[in-house]
Amino acid sequence: MKIDSINIIGREKVSQPIYRYVKPTDYYKDALGEVSPTEAAMINEVYTLEMKAGEYSSFYNTTSDVAGFVVEFSGKLVGFDISEINRAWDMLYRLSLPLGRSGVLMHTLSAINIMMYDIYSKYLGVPAYKIMGGATRKHIRAYASHLHPIDFKDLQDEAREYVSQGYKTMKMRFISGPSDINGIEKNIELVKAIREAVGYDIELAGDAWMSWNYNFALKMVKKLERYDIAWIEEPLMPDDFEAMKMLSWKTGIPISEGEHHYHIYDFKRLLDAGIRILQPDAVWTGGITPMKKITALAETYGAIVVPHTGNVYNLHVIGSEPESVTPVAEFLTKYREWMEQHMGGTPFPKNGYFTLSDKPGFGLEYKL
CATH class of the missing domain: 3.30.390.10 (Enolase-like, N-terminal domain)
Incomplete structure (x- = not known):
């Protein structure tokens, strides 16, 4: 054909x-x-x-x-x-x-x-995951991803809502970087508010979205270590591999990178810099073909792959790999819709888990 x-x-x-x-x-x-x-x-x-x-x-x-x-x-x-x-x-x-x-x-x-x-x-x-090697599991654990900086009470209510929906892991967004003289304190206040709301039985990650430099990031991780942070995402500019290496050696908090990296060569550099949580996205990094290579490469380094967003393409990759390599999927709870106009069959988690569809292909239908 x-x-x-x-x-x-x-x-x-x-x-x-x-x-x-x-x-x-x-x-x-x-x-x-x-x-x-x-x-x-x-x-x-x-x-x-x-x-x-x-x-x-x-x-x-x-x-x-x-x-x-x-x-x-x-x-x-x-x-x-x-x-x-x-x-x-x-x-x-x-x-x-x-x-x-x-x-x-x-x-x-x-x-x-x-x-x-x-x-x-x-x-x-x-289904597409069958030509990727078949499913390793039917259900994929999801983490709730949003918690943008807002009024502390609203932020705490949102975090509690995710717990009530069955999520065991959630990710917040930091509000400040080096351009803000009081940025470290503002970030810590957000983390404190969420920890007060959900306690320490819930994994809490934080996203800095390429916005810090090495000195600011080092000060931040030292302050954050007491709050049992699951990982800090993209604290540095995506090409600053040397700073990633220095930072990953100086903190017990895992550093994650990969949302803005491409094909296998960038991910080899990340792994060599000490990054052990990779976050490629099938719609950005080159598709399913490099995603499968990236997960294999990660396994050789003892790293895990937690793709950026829980889009259906990433879910099929996650579900076709061992849970030890791809343990969890991101779910953008508030703003994943802008790339899904007129698409039926997009997956949503229930009780904190995605379920892989048995429909042929990726299970999507185009609807006018």
Whole structure:
């Protein structure tokens, strides 16, 4: 069965509430103001792609820039057998070397790779995780991810709500970085408020979203160690591997990285820097093909993979790997919807667990 075409079949403007949290752009609030999640990721419109192969189709939502590159590359894929997933990925990666190796170009490879996985598993009549090696478990533990800085009472109420919904792990967002002279104290006050609400039987992680530098991060981890933090996510700029190495050696709090890293080479550098919680995303890092390689690489270092977001593609990867390597999935409780317009079948956790679907492919349906 051959690939016939890849086309843009829809576009829609999106907007997202502005949630407060620390950002690497905080030095420029006078020019940018408070940046929303969609603005930070340059997501102003969502484009829907359709890949066709005979009677089978796959639908995928992405940004306008990625959609343009996918269509640009699509002519080179016409006539490929839908099973030639790795061949197509390697060819396009090599073709795109002068253009990127990260960012939008890898997002483009992700889109194509995921759609090929989707159609091929539909053709075989099996869920996508079965052509990744089969499921290691039917249910995947989820952690609740939000807790943006707001009024302390509201923050505590939100944390208690996640406990009542069955979550044993949750992730908060820090509010301050080096641009704020009182930033360390402000961050600690948020952690204290959540710990007072849920106690210490609940795992609590914190996200700094690439916004700290080494000196600020070192002071923060020393203050945070008494609060039993499960991990600190992206405390440093994504290319500062040397600072990651120094920081990971100076704290007992695990440092996680990977949301803004690409393919296996970045993840080898992260592991060599002492990072033992990797957070790639199938829609960003290049697709399912590199995700499987990253999880294998992580296992050789004794690391775990906790993908960024609990999108259905990441869930199939998690569910196809040993629980010792991919133990938990993120669930963005408040703002995961902007990339899921008109998509039916998107998974949601119940009682703190996702359940893998038995539907062919990734189990998504495009609905106008």
